[in-house]
Amino acid sequence: MERFDLIVIGTGSGLEVSAAAAEEGWRVAVIEEGPFGGTCLNRGCIPSKMLVHVADVARTIRDSGRFGIRARIEEVDWPAIVERTFAEIDRDATAIREGNRRAENIRVFEGSARFIGHKQLEVGDTSISAETIVIAAGTRPEVPPIPGLAESGFETTDTIMRIPELPGRLVILGGGFVGAEMAHVFGSLGSEVTIVTRGPAMVRDEDRDVSHRLTDVYARRFRVILGSEAQRVSRRDGTLLIEVGPAGEPGADATESIECDTILVATGRVSNADRLAVDRSGVVTDERGFVETDEYLRTDVPGIWALGDIVGRYQLKHNANLEAAHVANNLLNPDSLSAVDYHAMPAATFGSPQIGSVGLTEQAAEERGIAYVSATHAYDATAYGGSIEDHDGFVKVLADPKSGELIGCHVIGTDASTLVQEAVNLMRFRLPIDVIARSIYIHPALPEVMQAAFARVAGLVSEEDAGAHGQHEHGEHAS
Numbered sequence: 001m002e003r004f005d006l007i008v009i010g011t012g013s014g015l016e017v018s019a020a021a022a023e024e025g026w027r028v029a030v031i032e033e034g035p036f037g038g039t040c041l042n043r044g045c046i047p048s049k050m051l052v053h054v055a056d057v058a059r060t061i062r063d064s065g066r067f068g069i070r071a072r073i074e075e076v077d078w079p080a081i082v083e084r085t086f087a088e089i090d091r092d093a094t095a096i097r098e099g100n101r102r103a104e105n106i107r108v109f110e111g112s113a114r115f116i117g118h119k120q121l122e123v124g125d126t127s128i129s130a131e132t133i134v135i136a137a138g139t140r141p142e143v144p145p146i147p148g149l150a151e152s153g154f155e156t157t158d159t160i161m162r163i164p165e166l167p168g169r170l171v172i173l174g175g176g177f178v179g180a181e182m183a184h185v186f187g188s189l190g191s192e193v194t195i196v197t198r199g200p201a202m203v204r205d206e207d208r209d210v211s212h213r214l215t216d217v218y219a220r221r222f223r224v225i226l227g228s229e230a231q232r233v234s235r236r237d238g239t240l241l242i243e244v245g246p247a248g249e250p251g252a253d254a255t256e257s258i259e260c261d262t263i264l265v266a267t268g269r270v271s272n273a274d275r276l277a278v279d280r281s282g283v284v285t286d287e288r289g290f291v292e293t294d295e296y297l298r299t300d301v302p303g304i305w306a307l308g309d310i311v312g313r314y315q316l317k318h319n320a321n322l323e324a325a326h327v328a329n330n331l332l333n334p335d336s337l338s339a340v341d342y343h344a345m346p347a348a349t350f351g352s353p354q355i356g357s358v359g360l361t362e363q364a365a366e367e368r369g370i371a372y373v374s375a376t377h378a379y380d381a382t383a384y385g386g387s388i389e390d391h392d393g394f395v396k397v398l399a400d401p402k403s404g405e406l407i408g409c410h411v412i413g414t415d416a417s418t419l420v421q422e423a424v425n426l427m428r429f430r431l432p433i434d435v436i437a438r439s440i441y442i443h444p445a446l447p448e449v450m451q452a453a454f455a456r457v458a459g460l461v462s463e464e465d466a467g468a469h470g471q472h473e474h475g476e477h478a479s
Contacts, residue, residue, distance in 0.1 A: 001120065001127045001128065001129055002029075002126070002127070002128045002129075003128070003129050003130065004027050004028060004029040004107070004128060004129070004130040005021070005026040005027045005028065005130060005131070005132065006018065006021045006026050006027070006028045006029070006130055006132045006133070006134070006331070007028075007029045007030075007031065007121060007128060007129075007130040007132070007133045007134070008028065008029070008030050008031070008133075008134045008136060009031045009113050009121075009133070009134065009135050009136060009137045009276065010031070010032065010038065010135070010136035010137040010138055010308070010310075011030060011032040011036045011037060011038055011096065011097075011100070012037065012038020012039060012040060012041070012136060012138060012308060012317075012320060013038065013136060013307060013308050013317070013320035013321050013323070013324040014030075014038075014134055014136030014307065014308070014324065015030070015096070015100070016321070016324040016325060016328055017134050017136070017307075017324055017327050017328045017331065018030050018100075018106060018134075019103075019106075020328040020331075020332060021105075021328070021331060021332065022103060022104065022105040022106050023105075024332055025105060026105060027105055027107075028105055028106045028107070029106075029107050029108075029109060029128055029130065030100055030106055030107070030108050030109065031109045031110075031111075031113045031121070031123055032097075032108070032109075032110055033110070033111055033112045033113070035090070035093040035097075036093050036094075036096040036097040036100065037089075037092060037093045037096050038138060039138050039139070039309070040317040040320075041089060041092060041093060041096075042089060042093055043157065043158045043161070044157070044317070045317055046089060047085050047086060047089055047161050048157075048161065048181055048182075048185075048350070049350055050084070050085045051081070051085060051161060051185045052181060052184065052185060052350045052351075054081055054085075054185070054188075054189070055184050055185045055187075055188035055189060055352070056188075056352065058073060058076070058188045058189055059184075059188045059352060061073055062188075066389055067389075073190075076166060076189045076190050078165060078166040078189070079164070081189075082161070082162060082163075082164075085161065086161075086162065109123040109124075109126065109128070110123075111123045111124040112124075112275070113137075113276060114275070114276060114277045114280075115276060115277045115278055115279075115280040115281040115283075116277075116280060117280060117281065118280075118281050118282060118301075119131065119133060119281055119301075119303065119304070120281070121133075131303050132303050132304075132305075132331065133281075133303065133304045133305070134304075134305045134306070134307065134327060134331075135273075135276065135278065135283070135291060135299075135304065135305070135306040135307075135310055136306070136307050136308045136310065136320075136324070137272045137273075137275075137276055137310050138272055138308060138309045138310055139269040139270060139271055139272055139309040139310065139315065140158070140269060140270060140272055140275075141156035141157055141158055141265060141266075141268075141269055141270075142265075142267050142268040142269055142270045143156065143265055143267075144173075144229075144230075144265070144267055146230050146231070146232065146233055147231070147232045147233070148232050148233040148234050149230070149233045149263070149265075151235075152233045152234055152235040152240055152263075153235065153240070153263075154233075154262075154263040154264070154265050155262060155263065155264050155265070156264070156265050156266075157178055157182075157264075157266060160182060160262075160264050163262070166186070166189060166190060166191060167186065167191050167260070167261040167262035168191065168192060168261050169191065169192045169194075169259065169260040169261045169262070170186050170191045170192070170193050170194070170260060170261070170262050170263075170264060171193075171194045171195075171196060171240075171242055171258055171260040171262070171263050171264070172193065172194070172195045172196070172264045172266055173196050173197075173229075173230055173263065173264065173265050173266060173267055174195075174196075174197060174264075174265070174266035174267040174268070175195055175196075175197025175198075175199060175201075175202035175203065175204075175215075175224070175226075176197075176202070176203060176204075176205070176266065176267075176268070177203055177347075177349040177351075177355075178266040179195055179197065179202070179264075179266040180202060180203055180214065180218070180349050180351035180355075181349060181350050181351050182264055182266065183195055183218065183221075183222055183351065184350075184351040184352045187221060187222055188352070193221075193222040193223070194222065194223040194224075194225065194258055194260070195218065195222055195223070195224045195225065196225045196228050196229065196230060196242075196244055196258075197224070197225070197226060197227075197228070198227065198228070198229050198247035198248070199226065199227070199247075200226055200227055201214075201215040201226065202214055202215045202218060202224065203215075203349060203355065205361075206349075206355060206357060206361065206410065207357065207361040207362055207363070207396060207408070207410040208361065208362060208363050209362070209376070209394075209396055209410070210355055210357070210396070210410050210412045213353075213392060213394070213412050214349075214351070214353065214355065214412060216392075217352075217353060217392050218351075221352075225244060227246065227247050228244050228245065228246060228247055228255070229244070229245065229246075229247045229248075230242050230243070230244055231243045231244065231245045231252075231254050232254070233263065239259050239260075239261070240259065240260050240261065240262070240263055241257055241258070241259055242257065242258045242259075242260065242263065243256075243257050244256055244257070244258060269309070269315060270288075270289060271285070271288065271289040271290045271291070271309075271310050271312060272310055273285050273289055273290065273291050273310055274289055278291060281301060281304065282300070282301045283299045283300070283301050283304055283306075284299065284300050286312070288312060290310060290311055290312030291306040291310050291311055291312075293305070293306050293307075293311055295339035295340060296326070296330050296337045296338070296339055296340070297311070297323055297326060297327050297330070297340065298330075305327050305330075305331070307320060307323035307324050307326075307327050308320035308323060308324070311323070313342065314342070314345050314347075316345070316347060318345075318346075319342075319345060322340065322342075323340055326338055326339075326340045343427070343428060343430075344358055344359065344424055344427035344428040345358070346358040346420060346421070346424040348416065348417035348420070350417065353390070353392055353393055353412050353413045353414065353416065354411075354412070354413065354414065354415065354416035354417050355410075355411065355412050355416055355417075356410075356411040356412075356416035356417045356418070356419060356420030356421075357408070357409070357410045357411070357420060358408065358409050358420060358423055358424045358427055359398065359406060359407050359408030359409060359423075359427055360372075360398060360407050360408040361408060361410065362374060362396075362398060362408075364408075365398060365407060365408070370407065371400070371401050371402075372398045372399065372400065372401065372407050373398070373399055373401045373457055373460035373461060374396060374397060374398045374399070374457060374460075375396070375397055375453055375454075375456030375457035375459075375460060376394050376395065376396045376397075376453065376456075377394060377395050377449055377452040377453035377456055378391075378393070378394045378449075379391075379392075379393030379394060379395075379413045379414065379446075379449050380393070381449075381452070382444070382446070382448045382449045382452060383443065383444030383448070384444045384445055384446040384448065384449075385413070385414075385446060385449055387444070388414060388446075390413050390414045392412070392413060393411075393412055393413020393414055393416070393449075394411075394412060394413065394449075394453075395409070395410075395411050395413075395419070395449050395450055395452075395453035396408075396409070396410045396411075396453065397409050397423075397433070397453045397454055397456070397457040398457070399433050399457045399458075399460075399461055400461075401460070401461055402461070403432070403461075404432040404433050404434060404458065404461040405430060405432060405433075406423065406426055406427045406431075406432075406433055409423035409424075409427070411423075411450075413449075414446065415446060419446065419447060419449070419450055422436060422447070422450060423436070423450070433454050433457060433458050433461070434458055436450060436451055436454040437451065437454040437455040437457075437458040439451065
């Protein structure tokens with residue numbers, strides 16, 4: 001059995017740890033079973049956003065008549081779109097692989113890894129061990145046990161972006177952020193999209209006003225079936241048939257049948273900890289199967305650390321990068337450990353409209369009994385928002401009624417993922433909302449909608465306790 005100073009499982013954000021240790025002279029083993037670069041580069045945020053941009057271009061052309069421009073799409077060359085998306089990504093993945101293979105103090109092992117004992121791993125026919133191990137092996141798509149699904153064929157987020165042909169009819173099972181993004185991509189490029197989701201609205205983890213607004217917008221663009229789930233799938237003469245019925249009612253009669261060419265399963269992701277058999281080394285997982293760590297990202301086994309999606313705190317690339325930086329620091333500086341500060345962790349959904357969010361939603365504040373004041377301002381109540389005819393977008397701000405500290409900010413509309421960043425910075429450094437409310441904003445630029453929302457909520461903040469949960473003020477067209 002070959003011994004190393006450090007083993008890193010996974011080549012997404014885990015590479016920051018392996019690179020830092022190798023630079024310090026540690027003998028490092030890096031294990032990867034798929035393309036180098038992790039989910040984000042190969043199957044997640046990078047290719048999906050490249051496709052989202054293509055969808056945005058297509059939608060701009062289709063909607064150009066609103067602005068007096070007559071234009072139409074002559075052809076959608078899906079194979080060319082896929083080639084453009086993945087040619088550079090595949091080159092990057094190969095470059096990362098070769099860079100690690102050439103790196104001093106790093107040895108690459110390609111294949112599936114499994115723990116076979118305490119701090120011992122097997123990769124193919126090779127057994128290796130190390131006193132220090134970092135588990136950064138991510139997650140995989142969850143596939144619900146729908147009768148007939150496996151036999152009939154389906155796509156997941158790992159495969160849908162590389163399919164050879166644009167589907168004529170696409171059914172998406174799941175109404176979360178992945179479903180929202182992929183519906184925008186394929187619907188904008190010409191697919192007939194149906195979304196089937198168990199909940200009463202889409203993107204239910206978002207603030208309820210944002211969730212309801214996105215659901216309303218998507219119901220205008222696509223067929224959205226709420227409170228339902230696929231009960232059975234079959235294939236007849238090349239056509240997929242999905243029987244749909246009420247969610248959470250096993251054995252209930254199907255309410256309708258949907259025919260389609262392709263099914264995308266977008267119902268969530270599950271931890272890869274089970275495939276690694278982490279329990280054989282004593283690593284504990286929670287009830288969902290994610291690896292449990294402390295604030296320093298140590299597991300309960302001394303010398304074994306975990307980071308990223310496999311930990312399950314936030315399944316976001318920027319969170320994995322944050323955690324990787326802390327693990328690298330803590331490994332190399334054991335006498336000055338740094339706990340991860342997750343305060344003001346932002347998120348974005350790149351559908352159409354976009355969503356950007358940070359902090360508590362209104363429903364979370366209510367559930368926790370946290371006093372707040374909130375204000376909402378509509379995009380089209382500002383000059384630029386009106387000029388681009390974004391009549392669905394709005395900014396919603398929640399603040400502490402006494403201190404004026406930002407509790408949450410939720411944006412839906414054009415460039416929401418960009419606009420929310422100034423709220424993230426404000427919240428991260430715990431600055432009062434006056435910093436935005438009293439700043440000077442360029443007129444007539446879109447960020448004025450942020451200032452307007454913050455100014456509204458600043459007007460509700462007083463030095464005395466507001467005495468109520470949920471004092472609201474809404475801008476024109478916002479609610």
